[in-house]
Amino acid sequence: MKKIVFSLGLALCIGGVASAQQISWKDLKGRWETPDGGGIEIRDSAHIFLVYGDQKKPINQFRADFSKYPAQFDFVIKDSLQTISMKSILVLVNDDIMKWQVFETDDHPAHFTSSEGEMVYLRRKASK
Numbered sequence: 001m002k003k004i005v006f007s008l009g010l011a012l013c014i015g016g017v018a019s020a021q022q023i024s025w026k027d028l029k030g031r032w033e034t035p036d037g038g039g040i041e042i043r044d045s046a047h048i049f050l051v052y053g054d055q056k057k058p059i060n061q062f063r064a065d066f067s068k069y070p071a072q073f074d075f076v077i078k079d080s081l082q083t084i085s086m087k088s089i090l091v092l093v094n095d096d097i098m099k100w101q102v103f104e105t106d107d108h109p110a111h112f113t114s115s116e117g118e119m120v121y122l123r124r125k126a127s128k
Contacts, residue, residue: 023066027092031127032098032122033122034120039125041056050077060076060078062076068110070090070091070111072088073088073090074086075088086104087102087106088102088103089111096123097124102118103117
């Protein structure tokens with residue numbers, strides 16, 4: 001009996017943690033910035049921009065997988081002379097802080113790493 005109760009309790013705990021980590025577009029909506037003004041603006045799943053100060057570059061294509069932890073968000077932006085493909089992973093630390101790591105490689109790790117990519121913490125900017 002103890003084994004059954006323990007197993008059910010463990011399953012509920014694991015299920016609760018996994019479902020608590022799910023991210024949706026609604027959770028990401030807004031402008032997220034580093035202290036120096038760089039970041040990402042997400043209006044909805046069709047209007048996403050990389051931002052730096054007053055400059056905005058639209059994300060032309062993307063693939064998002066919010067079923068994974070950390071969530072995967074891979075995207076393409078066009079600069080004046082080139083097209084840049086980026087891979088990234090992200091988690092919401094809380095309602096107003098996002099941990100985001102961006103990679104310029106063809107692949108990205110399943111978890112955050114200090115050995116490659118650029119990791120930043122973004123704060124949700126209050127809407128005006």
